[in-house]
Amino acid sequence: MPTLNEFQLPEVYDALESEVRSYCRGWPVEMAGASGSWLTDTSGRRYLDFFAGAGALNYGHNNPILKGALIDYLSRDMIVHALDMATEAKTAFLETFQRLILEPRGMDFKVQFPGPTGTNAVEAALKLARKVTGRESVVNFTNAFHGMTLGSLSVTGNSMKRAGAGIPLVHSTPMPYDNYFGGVTEDFQWFERVLDDSGGGLNRPAAVIVETVQGEGGLNVARTEWLRALAELCRRRDILLIIDDVQMGCGRTGKFFSFEEADIMPDIVTLSKSISGYGLPLALTLFRRDLDVWAPGEHNGTFRGNNPAFVTAKTALETFWQGDAFADQTLVKGGFMRDRLNAIADSHPRITARGRGMAQGLKFEDAPTAARVCRAAFERGVLMETSGPADEVVKLLPPLTTPDHELACGIDILAESVATALS
Structure with a gap:
C-alpha cells in the first residue's frame, strides 16, 4: 500500500x-x-x-434516486438558471418544503434564496436582523464558524480565518459558548450581566447567532438546557435568535433541524450544504413571517435560482423526510x-x-x-x-x-x- x-x-x-x-x-x-x-x-x-x-x-x-430525478429533468431541457423567476422546479420545491418540513414543525416561516452557499445564507440573516431591529451589533460565540465572506467572518471565532479579511471585523461581540469555562462558571453570567450593566459597554444587539454543534470549532455540543436558556434570554430582551444549521441541519444530528431536540424556535435559520441533497449549490435563509421586511431586490444574487438543485432537494425531502x-x-x-x-x-x-x-x-x-x-x-x-x-x-x-x-x-x-x- x-x-x-x-x-x-x-x-x-x-x-x-x-x-x-x-x-x-x-x-x-x-x-x-x-x-x-x-x-x-x-x-x-x-x-x-x-x-x-x-x-x-x-x-x-x-x-440513485436523486440522480434519476436530475437526469430526467435535464434530459427534458428544463430551466437551469433562472435568477428568482418562478419555475416549475422552484414551485415544486417550495410546496414540498412547506408540506414536509415547515408545516409539521409549526414553522410559519418565509423562505429566502440568498445565493448558493452557506455564507450567503448567513450574510442575508445578519443583514435582515439589522434591518428589522435597527441595531448593528451581533453576538456570536467562541470557536464559532459561520463562513468566509466579511459579514460571516465577523461572527466567526477562528483567528487564522479572521486574519484573512485584511480589515477590522466589527459590529460583533463574542460570548463564551456552552462549557467554554469547563463548567467552572455558568456561561450566561457574563452575557446577562453586561446587558443589564450601564457600564458593561455592550449595546443591545440585533441578534445572537449560534450553532447547536460547532462543527469546524471542534464538535462542541451545546446542551439542550443551554440552548433553551439562550432562546429565552433572546425572547425576553427582544433579540433575534439565528440558528446556523448549514452543517448540522438536514438530519446530521437526527431530526431535520438540529435545534429540534432542544424544543426551541429560532427567529431565523440558515441552511445550505445538504439541502440540495446531491451536492449541488443551494442555500436558504428561513425567518418568521413578520420579519419579511425586504424590499424587492434588496438582497439578491445571480445564482440563487439553481433549478437542478431544487429538483434534487425536492426528491430528497420526499425520499427521506416523509416521516x-x-x-x-x-x-x-x-x-x-x-x-x-x-x-x-x-x-x-x-x-x-x-x-x-x-x-x-x-x-x-x-x-x-x-x-x-x-x-x-x-x-x-x-x-x-x-x-x-x-x-x-x-x-x-x-x-x-x-x-x-x-x-x-x-x-x-x-x-x-x-x-x-x-x-
Missing part, C-alpha cells in the same frame, strides 16, 4: 492553482468517481468517505459511532470522544496527533478531516445513508490509525 509521500497530484496544481488550496494537500490523489459512501481515484483505488463534502452529501455520492424513520435510523447509527469512539478513547490516554448524531469525533490533548491520525486513515483508504482551534479533533461526517458494515469498517480503520499515530 502506498504511503502518503508516494501519492502525487498532476503538476498543473502546483503550477497553476493558488496556494490557498487545502483538501488536495491532505489527500493528494486525483479523484475520478463516486458512489454512495465511496470515492475512487484515477488509479482505481477506493476511499471510504467519512467527510461527505464537509456535510454537503448527507445522502451519499450520486444517490421519522430516517431520523431515527440516523440516531441509531450515531449511537453506534459514539460507542465505538468511546471504546477507542478508553483505550488511550488523553483522548475523548465528542459529537452528536452522525457528527462525531475524537479530541486529542496533543493536537498534532489528530493530523497524524487523518494521514494514517487516508493511507488506509478512509477520508476524514481535523477541526477545532488547534486542529485537535478528528471529525467524522459520513453520509447518513452509510450502511452499518461500512461505518464499522471505517471506525476499525480509525482505531488502527490512532494506534499507528500514537506508536
Whole structure:
C-alpha cells in the first residue's frame, strides 16, 4: 500500500492553482468517481468517505434516486438558471418544503434564496436582523464558524480565518459558548450581566447567532438546557435568535433541524450544504413571517435560482423526510459511532470522544496527533478531516445513508490509525 509521500497530484496544481488550496494537500490523489459512501481515484483505488463534502452529501455520492430525478429533468431541457423567476422546479420545491418540513414543525416561516452557499445564507440573516431591529451589533460565540465572506467572518471565532479579511471585523461581540469555562462558571453570567450593566459597554444587539454543534470549532455540543436558556434570554430582551444549521441541519444530528431536540424556535435559520441533497449549490435563509421586511431586490444574487438543485432537494425531502424513520435510523447509527469512539478513547490516554448524531469525533490533548491520525486513515483508504482551534479533533461526517458494515469498517480503520499515530 502506498504511503502518503508516494501519492502525487498532476503538476498543473502546483503550477497553476493558488496556494490557498487545502483538501488536495491532505489527500493528494486525483479523484475520478463516486458512489454512495465511496470515492475512487484515477488509479482505481477506493476511499471510504467519512467527510461527505464537509456535510454537503448527507445522502451519499450520486444517490440513485436523486440522480434519476436530475437526469430526467435535464434530459427534458428544463430551466437551469433562472435568477428568482418562478419555475416549475422552484414551485415544486417550495410546496414540498412547506408540506414536509415547515408545516409539521409549526414553522410559519418565509423562505429566502440568498445565493448558493452557506455564507450567503448567513450574510442575508445578519443583514435582515439589522434591518428589522435597527441595531448593528451581533453576538456570536467562541470557536464559532459561520463562513468566509466579511459579514460571516465577523461572527466567526477562528483567528487564522479572521486574519484573512485584511480589515477590522466589527459590529460583533463574542460570548463564551456552552462549557467554554469547563463548567467552572455558568456561561450566561457574563452575557446577562453586561446587558443589564450601564457600564458593561455592550449595546443591545440585533441578534445572537449560534450553532447547536460547532462543527469546524471542534464538535462542541451545546446542551439542550443551554440552548433553551439562550432562546429565552433572546425572547425576553427582544433579540433575534439565528440558528446556523448549514452543517448540522438536514438530519446530521437526527431530526431535520438540529435545534429540534432542544424544543426551541429560532427567529431565523440558515441552511445550505445538504439541502440540495446531491451536492449541488443551494442555500436558504428561513425567518418568521413578520420579519419579511425586504424590499424587492434588496438582497439578491445571480445564482440563487439553481433549478437542478431544487429538483434534487425536492426528491430528497420526499425520499427521506416523509416521516421519522430516517431520523431515527440516523440516531441509531450515531449511537453506534459514539460507542465505538468511546471504546477507542478508553483505550488511550488523553483522548475523548465528542459529537452528536452522525457528527462525531475524537479530541486529542496533543493536537498534532489528530493530523497524524487523518494521514494514517487516508493511507488506509478512509477520508476524514481535523477541526477545532488547534486542529485537535478528528471529525467524522459520513453520509447518513452509510450502511452499518461500512461505518464499522471505517471506525476499525480509525482505531488502527490512532494506534499507528500514537506508536
